[in-house]
Amino acid sequence: MEQKFEFSIGLINPNDDHIEVSVAIGYSKLPLLSVANLQIVIDRTEGKSMEFYEEESIKAAKGLIKEIASEL
Incomplete structure (x- = not known):
């Protein structure tokens, strides 16, 4: 099954005590468009x-x- 996102x-x-990571969520059909961060x-x-940390994020x-x- 093809992933949509x-x-x-x-x-x-x-x-010092944590890592902040920005995770971008994109639609696979429009790879240059970020749906959310x-x-x-x-x-x-x-x-x-x-x-x-990347995997955990x-x-x-x-x-x-x-x-x-x-x-919802």
Whole structure:
């Protein structure tokens, strides 16, 4: 099944105790158009790579969208 939406990482802003990540949500048929941007904050964990925070941010964004959709 083809995915209708794509999630990508925009900006990553590391702070002392957390990482702020901008997650862009785009429609796969229009790859240059961003449907929405979410700012996700992940608690910083010693020794974790930036890839870890990117993956966790996308999971958090998907979870937030599911939560919003369930309330509509």
